[in-house]
Each structure stands twice: as C-alpha cells, then as structure tokens.
Amino acid sequence: MDRVSARLEDLPIRDDLRGLTPYGAPQAPLPVALNVNENTHPVPAAVADDILDAVGQALAEINRYPDREFTALREGFADYLGHGLTREQIWAANGSNEVLQHLLQAFAGPGRTALGFGPTYSMYPLLARATGAGFVAGTRASDYSLSADDAAAQVERAAPDVVFLCSPNNPTGTPLRLDVIEAVYEAARGIVIVDEAYQEFAPRDERSALTLLPGRERLVVSRTMSKAFAFAGARVGYLAADPALIDALRLVRLPYHLSALTQAAATAALRHAPTMLAMVDDIVEQRDRISATVSALGYTPYESWTNFVLFSGLDDPKAAWQALYDRGILVRDVGIAHSLRVTAGTEEETSAFLDALASL
Numbered sequence: 001m002d003r004v005s006a007r008l009e010d011l012p013i014r015d016d017l018r019g020l021t022p023y024g025a026p027q028a029p030l031p032v033a034l035n036v037n038e039n040t041h042p043v044p045a046a047v048a049d050d051i052l053d054a055v056g057q058a059l060a061e062i063n064r065y066p067d068r069e070f071t072a073l074r075e076g077f078a079d080y081l082g083h084g085l086t087r088e089q090i091w092a093a094n095g096s097n098e099v100l101q102h103l104l105q106a107f108a109g110p111g112r113t114a115l116g117f118g119p120t121y122s123m124y125p126l127l128a129r130a131t132g133a134g135f136v137a138g139t140r141a142s143d144y145s146l147s148a149d150d151a152a153a154q155v156e157r158a159a160p161d162v163v164f165l166c167s168p169n170n171p172t173g174t175p176l177r178l179d180v181i182e183a184v185y186e187a188a189r190g191i192v193i194v195d196e197a198y199q200e201f202a203p204r205d206e207r208s209a210l211t212l213l214p215g216r217e218r219l220v221v222s223r224t225m226s227k228a229f230a231f232a233g234a235r236v237g238y239l240a241a242d243p244a245l246i247d248a249l250r251l252v253r254l255p256y257h258l259s260a261l262t263q264a265a266a267t268a269a270l271r272h273a274p275t276m277l278a279m280v281d282d283i284v285e286q287r288d289r290i291s292a293t294v295s296a297l298g299y300t301p302y303e304s305w306t307n308f309v310l311f312s313g314l315d316d317p318k319a320a321w322q323a324l325y326d327r328g329i330l331v332r333d334v335g336i337a338h339s340l341r342v343t344a345g346t347e348e349e350t351s352a353f354l355d356a357l358a359s360l
C-alpha cells in the first residue's frame with residue numbers, strides 16, 4: 001500500500017534530533033486560559049488604534065525590506081528601560097525566545113555548554129541543545145530559592161559558556177537577589193543572561209539587573225513584551241548589554257529578522273507604555289488573591305514576584321488539572337510533584353479558577 005507521507009524516523013535528520021517530540025503547552029479553546037502566563041487583558045482600544053495606524057503606514061512601504069537595524073524600535077526600548085541605556089546597547093527579535101536563541105548561537109553551540117538552575121524555564125535546555133550545545137541542570141534549595149554562594153559554586157564547578165538566571169523564576173515565581181547575579185558573574189567565564197521576562201510584576205522599588213550592567217561586558221538582561229505588555233501574539237523580545245555583545249548577535253541573526261509590521265507595531269505600543277502597563281497592578285492584586293485563597297483552601301503557594309502562582313499540596317496534580325479543564329479552566333502542570341501553576345487573569349477569570357479549585 002502506498003504511504004501518503006514518510007515517517008520522521010525515515011528522514012536523514014540530525015542524530016541529536018532523533019526521537020524528540022516538539023515542545024509546546026497545550027492550546028485548547030477553553031473560556032478561561034491561565035496556562036502560559038499571558039496578560040489576559042486585551043490591548044486598550046485607543047492603543048490598538050494607534051498601532052493600526054502605524055502598521056498601515058508600514059504597509060505603504062512593505063515592498064521594501066525593513067530597517068535591518070530596527071533603529072526606531074531599539075530607541076524605544078532604550079527609552080522604556082531607562083538607566084541611561086542607548087540604542088547601541090539594545091537588541092530585539094521575534095519573542096525573547098529568539099533573543100535567547102541568538103545568544104546561544106553566538107556564545108554556545110557545539111562543544112559548549114549552558115547552565116540553568118532547575119526547576120526553571122523549560123526552553124533553556126531546548127534552545128541550547130538546538131544549537132548543538134550541552135545543558136547542565138543546576139539545582140535550587142527545596143523552596144526554589146538560590147543563594148549567592150551555592151549558585152557561584154555550581155557555576156565554578158560546571159564552567160559553562162552561558163548561564164541562565166531567571167529573575168523572577170518561571171515556573172516557581174521565586175525572586176532572585178542581585179547579590180546572586182553579582183556572585184555568578186564573578187564565578188563565570190562565559191556570558192550571564194538574566195531573564196527578566198516578569199520584572200514588571202516585581203515590587204516597584206526592587207532594582208532590576210539593568211543596574212548591574214555598567215562594567216560587566218559579559219552580562220545580558222533580557223525582557224519580553226509577551227507578559228506585562230499584553231503583546232504575546234506580536235512576538236517581540238529584547239535585551240540590554242554591552243554594544244560589543246550586541247555586535248556578536250549581528251553575526252547570527254538572519255538579515256531583516258524583524259518584519260516592518262512587527263517593528264511598527266512594537267514601536268507604537270512602546271509609545272503607550274504607561275497605558276499598556278496599567279493592568280499590571282490589577283494582575284498583581286489577582287496574583288496575591290490567588291496566593292491567599294489557595295492557602296486558605298489548604299494548599300501551599302510559593303512566593304511569587306510574577307503574574308502566576310505555583311502551589312503545591314495536590315495529591316494528584318494530573319487529576320486536578322483534568323478536573324479544572326472539565327470546568328473550562330486551563331492551568332499548567334509543569335511536572336513538579338504535587339503542584340500546578342496558574343496565571344493571574346482578570347478578576348473574573350481568577351474568580352472562576354478559585355471557585356473551581358474550591359469545588360474539587
């Protein structure tokens with residue numbers, strides 16, 4: 001019988017990709033989706049109009065390649081981040097996943113290693129391995145915190161080419177103190193990436209790792225518009241680092257990797273940063289309500305400086321995940337024993353989750 005299609009294992013695929021399955025959280029059309037830490041508030045209408053105007057103007061020149069250096073967008077990010085940064089210190093790509101990929105392509109790759117402190121963002125090992133690099137799984141204390149001495153000792157032992165510090169950490173929500181970053185930087189010979197995907201949800205008076213950049217040419221602070229900015233669908237991530245490090249990324253990026261439409265949309269959205277970020281306070285309030293309520297229900301929430309809460313105390317997280325699913329609520333089983341992770345949604349969505357959890 002004729003086969004309509006070959007099987008993956010019949011193809012001359014790279015040996016290190018054999019047997020792997022594609023990664024991705026389930027995308028199910030449930031009414032309450034709190035599984036991938038999106039900002040569940042839509043972009044405000046006035047901002048959406050301005051973005052549409054900007055995209056319309058970009059369309060008038062869409063027959064031409066875009067600005068390869070995305071100059072206006074880099075200026076927008078430098079202004080937004082502050083700390084005296086200039087556009088020479090900024091890089092951007094299609095989501096911070098691509099930003100991290102560029103970093104690994106330039107600084108990891110075959111024969112090299114990257115290290116992250118697990119449990120942490122599950123894309124770090126996948127991105128590292130896709131460049132042919134090895135991945136070293138560092139560890140955390142039982143409450144998922146990381147101390148300066150412990151982190152520095154692990155980095156010294158493994159001597160990785162790239163270190164990932166997720167601050168605050170996904171999927172646990174754990175804050176990371178700046179002294180840990182300083183100690184890891186001193187212990188590392190390679191580059192140190194501080195992934196601040198959730199920084200906007202941290203307490204307002206907390207210092208960002210951006211304050212550590214001066215004099216540290218191997219330090220990188222990465223951010224994304226996917227979480228606080230309610231821009232996940234546009235795919236825009238960025239970083240700040242020494243201009244020489246940015247030059248290294250120009251060696252591996254595809255020419256014109258950021259489309260003219262993406263550049264226009266993101267630049268327009270950044271002009272409205274205060275409006276775009278107005279929901280952050282609401283989300284933080286819902287996050288704290290989740291922590292308080294799951295605790296009252298007898299579960300144990302972990303401290304979170306993000307827009308989600310990891311909580312433990314579930315006998316059977318898979319069964320709980322399914323029971324919530326059956327009630328129209330999508331949360332995340334991140335593979336940590338007795339635990340589930342839930343994103344803080346709007347007040348309504350958060351109530352729907354908490355009511356469903358209480359009914360289990």
Ligand SMILES: *Cc1c(COP(=O)(O)O)cnc(C)c1O
Nearest residue numbers: 095096097121170197224226237
């Ligand atoms: C969501 C997330 C990202 C961002 O991903 P994008 O590609 O920008 O959507 C990066 N790092 C961490 C830790 C995240 O949780």
